[in-house]
Amino acid sequence: xxxxxxxxxxxxxxxxxxxxxxxxxxxxxxxxxxxxxxxxxxxxxxxxxxxxxxxxxxxxxxxxxxxxxxxxxxxxxxxxxxxxxxxxxxxxxxxxxxxxxxxxxxxxxxxxxxxxxxxxxxxxxxxxxxxxxxxxxxxxxxxxxxxxxxxxxxxxxxxxxxxxxxxxxxxxxxxxxxxxxxxxxxxxxxxxxxxxxxxxxxxxxxxxxxxxxxxxxxxxxxxxxxxxxxxxxxxxxxxxxxxxxxxxxxxxxxxxxxxxxxxxxxxxxxxxxxxxxxxxxxxxxxxxxxxxxxxxxxxxxxxxxxxxxxxxxxxxxxxxxxxxxxxxxxxxxxxxxxxxxxxxxxxxxxxxxxxxxxxxxxxxxxxxxxxxxxxxxxxxxxxxxxxxxxxxxxxxxxxxxxxxxxxxxxxxxxxxxxxxxxxxxxxxxxxxxxxxxxxxxxxxxxxxxxxxxxxxxxxxxxxxxxxxxxxxxxxxxxxxxxxxxxxxxxxxxxxxxxxxxxxxxxxxxxxxxxxxxxxxxxxxxxxx
Amino acid sequence: xxxxxxxxxxxxxxxxxxxxxxxxxxxxxxxxxxxxxxxxxxxxxxxxxxxxxxxxxxxxxxxxxxxxxxxxxxxxxxxxxxxxxxxxxxxxxxxxxxxxxxxxxxxxxxxxxxxxxxxxxxxxxxxxxxxxxxxxxxxxxxxxxxxxxxxxxxxxxxxxxxxxxxxxxxxxxxxxxxxxxxxxxxxxxxxxxxxxxxxxxxxxxxxxxxxxxxxxxxxxxxxxxxxxxxxxxxxxxxxxxxxxxxxxxxxxxxxxxxxxxxxxxxxxxxxxxxxxxxxxxxxxxxxxxxxxxxxxxxxxxxxxxxxxxxxxxxxxxxxxxxxxxxxxxxxxxxxxxxxxxxxxxxxxxx
Numbered sequence: 001x002x003x004x005x006x007x008x009x010x011x012x013x014x015x016x017x018x019x020x021x022x023x024x025x026x027x028x029x030x031x032x033x034x035x036x037x038x039x040x041x042x043x044x045x046x047x048x049x050x051x052x053x054x055x056x057x058x059x060x061x062x063x064x065x066x067x068x069x070x071x072x073x074x075x076x077x078x079x080x081x082x083x084x085x086x087x088x089x090x091x092x093x094x095x096x097x098x099x100x101x102x103x104x105x106x107x108x109x110x111x112x113x114x115x116x117x118x119x120x121x122x123x124x125x126x127x128x129x130x131x132x133x134x135x136x137x138x139x140x141x142x143x144x145x146x147x148x149x150x151x152x153x154x155x156x157x158x159x160x161x162x163x164x165x166x167x168x169x170x171x172x173x174x175x176x177x178x179x180x181x182x183x184x185x186x187x188x189x190x191x192x193x194x195x196x197x198x199x200x201x202x203x204x205x206x207x208x209x210x211x212x213x214x215x216x217x218x219x220x221x222x223x224x225x226x227x228x229x230x231x232x233x234x235x236x237x238x239x240x241x242x243x244x245x246x247x248x249x250x251x252x253x254x255x256x257x258x259x260x261x262x263x264x265x266x267x268x269x270x271x272x273x274x275x276x277x278x279x280x281x282x283x284x285x286x287x288x289x290x291x292x293x294x295x296x297x298x299x300x301x302x303x304x305x306x307x308x309x310x311x312x313x314x315x316x317x318x319x320x321x322x323x324x325x326x327x328x329x330x331x332x333x334x335x336x337x338x339x340x341x342x343x344x345x346x347x348x349x350x351x352x353x354x355x356x357x358x359x360x361x362x363x364x365x366x367x368x369x370x371x372x373x374x375x376x377x378x379x380x381x382x383x384x385x386x387x388x389x390x391x392x393x394x395x396x397x398x399x400x401x402x403x404x405x406x407x408x409x410x411x412x413x414x415x416x417x418x419x420x421x422x423x424x425x426x427x428x429x430x431x432x433x434x435x436x437x438x439x440x441x442x443x444x445x446x447x448x449x450x451x452x453x454x455x456x457x458x459x460x461x462x463x464x465x466x467x468x469x470x471x472x473x474x475x476x477x478x479x480x481x482x483x484x485x486x487x488x489x490x491x492x493x494x495x496x497x498x499x500x501x502x503x504x505x506x507x508x509x510x511x512x513x514x515x516x517x518x519x520x521x522x523x524x525x526x527x528x
Numbered sequence: 529x530x531x532x533x534x535x536x537x538x539x540x541x542x543x544x545x546x547x548x549x550x551x552x553x554x555x556x557x558x559x560x561x562x563x564x565x566x567x568x569x570x571x572x573x574x575x576x577x578x579x580x581x582x583x584x585x586x587x588x589x590x591x592x593x594x595x596x597x598x599x600x601x602x603x604x605x606x607x608x609x610x611x612x613x614x615x616x617x618x619x620x621x622x623x624x625x626x627x628x629x630x631x632x633x634x635x636x637x638x639x640x641x642x643x644x645x646x647x648x649x650x651x652x653x654x655x656x657x658x659x660x661x662x663x664x665x666x667x668x669x670x671x672x673x674x675x676x677x678x679x680x681x682x683x684x685x686x687x688x689x690x691x692x693x694x695x696x697x698x699x700x701x702x703x704x705x706x707x708x709x710x711x712x713x714x715x716x717x718x719x720x721x722x723x724x725x726x727x728x729x730x731x732x733x734x735x736x737x738x739x740x741x742x743x744x745x746x747x748x749x750x751x752x753x754x755x756x757x758x759x760x761x762x763x764x765x766x767x768x769x770x771x772x773x774x775x776x777x778x779x780x781x782x783x784x785x786x787x788x789x790x791x792x793x794x795x796x797x798x799x800x801x802x803x804x805x806x807x808x809x810x811x812x813x814x815x816x817x818x819x820x821x822x823x824x825x826x827x828x829x830x831x832x833x834x835x836x837x838x839x840x841x842x843x844x845x846x847x848x849x850x851x852x853x854x855x856x857x858x859x860x861x862x863x864x865x866x867x868x869x870x871x872x873x874x875x876x877x878x
Contacts, residue, residue, distance in 0.1 A: 033693070037700040041709070048713035160846070164838035166790055166810070168797045169831040172817050176824075466704035470794050474817075484705065485798060488712050496709075504700050 019519075026515070030508040034501075039084055041500050042493060046080035049491040051105065073107055074494070087497060101501075102494035104487065113483060114498045120375045121479030125468050127395055128402035133457060136407045140414020141446065142210055144422065151209035155411060162408035167467055171401045171474035175372045179397060183368040186360070189242030191233055200230035244357060247350040252290055252343075256283035259342040267335050269438055274326030278336040282320045286343030290350075298351050301384040306348075313344040352392070355385040362386075369393045373476040398475045402467055406460070413456050418449040451521045458514035462507045564775075567851040574847020577840035584837060588655040591648070596660075596720070606635075609653040609807065612644035619644070621825050639825040641816065651829045654809040657802055658789055659837065661723035665788035668727025670781040673734030674770075680735070681742025682765055692739070699732040703791055711800035719802050723792075730788065734780050741773040775852030782845035789838050809834045 050056075051074065055067045070076065075083050090100030101110035143152045191199070204226030211221050236242060247255070260279035261270070268275045297305075317340025318333040325332035360369050364377050371377065371394045380390055421427065422445050430444045465480075472481030480499050487495030558566065569575055593603030607613060616622065619641065622634025638647035680691040698706075706729045714725045745751065746769060754768050793810030795801035802808035804815075809830045816826035 029693075029696075033696045033700055036697040040697065041701060041706075044706070044709045044713065048709055160842055161835070161839060164786065164790070164835050164842050166793050166797075166813070166831065166834050166838075168794060168810075169813055169827075169834065172813070172820060172827065176820055180821075462700075462702040466702035469704055469708075470798065473798055485708070488708055488800065491712075500701070500705065503702065503705070507700050507702075 019516075022519075023512070023516070026512050030512065034504055034508055035088075037504055038088075038497065038500065042084040042087065042497060043080055045488065045491070045493045045496050046083065048488070051076065051491040053491075070105065073103055074105070074492075083493075087494070091501065101498045104495050105490050105492045110494045110498045113495065114480070114502070117478065117480045117483045118502060120477060121465075121468060121472070121481065123391075124375075124395065124398055124471070124477060124479060125402070125464055128399040129406060129457075129464060131399065132403045132406040132410055135403070136410025137414050137453070139407075140411040141418055141441075141449075143411065144415045144418035145441065146210070146212050147419065149209060149212060151206075151212075154209075156415075159408040159411050162404050163412075165404065167401055167405050168470050168474055170404055171397070171471060174397045174400055175474075178400070179370040179372045182370050186242070186369065187367065189240075191237055196230060196233050196237070199233060200226045203229040246353045246356075247346055249287070249290060252346055252350065253287055255346050256287055256339075256343045259283065260339050263338050263342070264335055266438070266442060267338070268328075268331055269436065272326075272328070272332070274324060274328070275321070275332035275335045278321035278324040278332045279339045281324060282317050282336040282339045283343055285316070285320065286340065286347065290347055293347055294351070294354070298354070298385070299383070301351070303384065306384065310344070313340045316340060352385050352388050355383070355389060358382070359386050359389045370396060372397065375477050375479070398471045398477060401471050401474075402464070405467055406464065409460070410453075410457075413453055414449070417452050418445060421445045421449045451518065454521065455514040455518050458510045458517060461510045462503070465503045465506070564851045568847050571843075571847035571850050573843040574850075577843035577847070580836060581840040581844070584655065584833070584840075585659060588652045588659060592652045592656070595653075595656075603652075605649055605652065607646040607649045609645065609649040610805065611646065611649070613640075613646065615640055615644050619823065621647075638829045639823070641823065641826055642819070647812075647826060647829055650807055650812055651809070651833055654807045654812050654830055655833050655837070657719040657806065657808040658792055658810070658834070661719055661726065661792045661802075661808070662785050662789040662837070662841075664720065664723030665727040665730050665792070666781055666785035668724055669730035669784050669788075670734060670777065671731075672728065673731035673780075674738055674777060676731060677735040677738025678742050678765055678770065678773075681739035682746055682761070682769070684743070688739070691735070695732050695735050698729060701729075703730065703787070704794060707791055707795050708798060708800040711795045715801060715803050719806060719808065722801065726788070726792070730784060734777070734784065737776055737780055738773060741776050742769055745769045745772055775848075779845055779849045779852060782841060782848055786838050786841040786845060789834065789841065793834050 052067055052070065055063060055070065058066075060066060075086055078086065087102055090102055093100050099111050101114060103109055104113070139155055143155045146152050204222045204224075207225035208218050208222040212218065213221075257280075260276075260283040264270055264272070264276045264279045270276060314337050317337040320340075321333035321336025322329045324336075359365060359382070360367055362380070362382070364380050369389075375391075375394050377390050377394075380386065382390075427440060427445055430440045435444075468479070469481035469484055471477070472479045473485055480502060483495045484499040487493070487499070591603045591605040592609060594601040613635075616635055619636070619639050621637060621639035623637035624631055624634065636646050636648065638651060640646060641650075676691050676695065680688040707726055710725045710729060711722060714721050746764075751764060751768055754764050759768070792801055792808065793813070796808045796810030797814040799814065802811050804811065812830040813827060813834075816823070816830075820827050
């Protein structure tokens with residue numbers, strides 16, 4: 001028997017019509033996959049228990065009547081195999097703009113419940129994932145660049161440990177130590193001398209191992225980082241910063257300058273004077289706007305205004321960079337836009353901190369800001385900034401729990417992907433050409449290393465939502481995970497299915513996005 | 529012993545050791561299994577993990593005895609996990625490793641809960657159940673994944689399409705979601721059934737990997753050679769392709785197990801896994817989470833055992849990956865290269 005010849009697409013690269021047909025075919029396949037998956041899920045949920053069990057065992061006088069009405073409401077007299085199609089008929093109405101997810105055991109429409117739940121879950125998952133991506137990428141890249149250093153081994157071990165942590169266990173620990181511990185500490189916020197020394201030395205060691213270099217450079221880093229951390233913490237102690245936190249104009253100037261220099265150094269290199277000038281001017285504009293913003297605009301802040309200002313920030317920053325950009329305008333526009341975002345984030349942080357005392361001392365909070373339960377303080381009131389603080393304190397712990405788990409995978413992927421690229425011949429060529437370390441790492445290596453990571457992030461969405469179910473359960477977060485968990489306990493298929501329709505849809509869409517990302521980012525991959 | 533210096537060129541002679549020659553020198557004349565074993569035992573984390581895991585398994589099954597499918601053996605630990613002896617010292621753990629008065633494990637080393645259950649016995653029983661579910665999910669999932677993946681990869685065509693579309697369907701449901709539904713339905717039937725059922729929904733990733741491996745291996749010359757010499761499909765699959773895919777399978781089976789123990793404990797924590805009166809590590813954490821402020825030890829010990837088991841399985845998986853896949857093997861450190869060079873020079877001098 002002759003082996004079948006390996007077929008190769010004769011098409012080189014991808015063309016728009018080919019792409020369109022690929023997407024269409026994948027979308028049609030996705031619809032069938034979703035239909036089959038929902039059918040399977042529906043049967044499994046329907047047969048997982050008896051929804052009438054609780055009523056059957058109750059002693060209510062109108063028991064039979066209650067059972068009958070529940071049977072009628074949930075169509076329990078129809079076998080699950082056919083009941084699925086009744087449910088599907090309701091979902092199909094989404095195409096005419098009138099989604100019907102059915103009712104739950106209590107008779108509430110699931111569509112309304114889902115709408116409320118989706119917002120809070122998406123908030124939790126996106127904020128956690130964004131931070132995890134930023135931190136995970138940064139740590140992954142630095143460990144790859146410092147392969148087999150103490151830092152690399154420490155992070156490798158830590159990510160293995162995080163991989164093996166049960167998220168529900170971590171969540172309970174976070175509640176105990178971060179929330180209750182921090183709230184207790186806040187009653188008399190002062191860092192003790194011993195803790196201060198230990199924190200400074202740890203910070204020095206971390207900076208030393210991240211930056212690396214010769215022994216002399218390491219020693220300098222260690223001393224500088226230790227002393228400056230110690231000085232900063234002592235300053236915080238002396239000025240009672242922890243009870244009246246703020247960034248202030250000094251903090252803003254320092255962070256803005258650091259952002260301008262740092263972002264330029266990483267993205268285009270400090271040798272690019274045009275970009276550096278753009279970044280510095282952007283930072284200066286941000287600093288100049290600090291007082292006008294704080295005095296005149298902050299008290300009228302609303303969500304739409306905030307979003308408008310955020311967009312303006314990016315546009316203005318980009319424009320400054322573009323005007324001052326010299327020959328490579330878009331590069332410096334990008335740099336300035338990032339600087340603008342960082343500077344305005346610091347100003348927004350200061351806006352929140354202005355109201356920190358109001359928030360902490362309000363009657364609903366009572367000096368214990370870090371929340372362990374729910375997604376918002378009921379009846380808190382207050383303006384935009386107080387509400388923002390409230391969201392933040394509720395997001396903090398569940399976000400930390402999710403980050404710890406996602407971080408482990410992301411650093412491992414980034415590290416191995418980065419190492420794989422760094423060992424390739426074209427990197428050696430780039431070095432041989434005499435390019436700087438920054439150019440080699442950022443331009444040549446990182447861009448290619450990011451391709452598999454982008455697809456992995458897109459594919460991980462299922463695990464992320466699975467993790468969110470547990471996190472929501474521990475933190476009493478009334479999101480989609482609760483909808484699922486409570487629905488399943490009550491053998492109530494409609495809320496469970498509503499949860500699954502959303503997650504299944506997300507997973508299928510992100511699978512497609514992952515494929516498209518891969519095809520468009522990597523010219524070697526062809527869609528067929 | 530073959531003189532290996534004849535086979536490879538001396539790295540010391542051409543200006544220093546290079547990675548490939550060290551690799552060749554170390555593996556020459558060894559069988560595939562020996563090479564893998566040798567590489568595995570070089571991974572310190574994995575070796576330590578094997579010892580730790582063996583200790584945990586031995587401790588869990590010997591202390592409170594076996595209680596599986598009517599088979600019961602006596603353990604050496606005095607308490608049964610359902611017994612409620614009187615509280616000793618308000619239930620605080622009696623384990624004391626500081627030399628001096630009170631040194632030793634005492635009657636309740638891990639403490640007691642509010643009614644007096646011995647936490648050591650509970651944790652040991654929980655570890656038994658969690659380990660059993662881990663192994664069941666791992667083996668059932670691996671078996672199903674290998675069967676689906678190899679059929680799809682070997683026969684291609686409509687078998688492949690059918691099986692892979694089926695895989696697509698199941699993989700759309702996150703493990704924790706399908707696990708919760710399965711646990712809700714079968715949790716009352718005991719831990720073994722739960723493990724088997726969970727395993728039936730844990731094979732998808734492995735099936736895709738095995739399929740990929742089969743698709744590439746079936747085009748290789750040795751498979752053609754087997755085919756022209758008249759080997760049947762079964763023989764080709766079992767004797768020629770599977771042995772070459774075993775690395776991928778073993779590594780993902782290990783990682784599947786590490787995921788399974790975290791999944792099982794999470795499900796039990798949510799109330800969809802192992803049910804009382806039986807227990808598992810996740811269930812102990814769930815039952816005692818509200819007592820954290822007053823009796824933290826109820827919470828520490830089961831969590832610690834989950835981490836130890838999951839961490840050691842993960843490390844073993846990492847060691848196996850290094851052993852089976854030398855492509856991903858880390859470059860020897862400069863010190864190891866220098867040591868190898870010295871060894872090579874000594875051998876050349878002999």
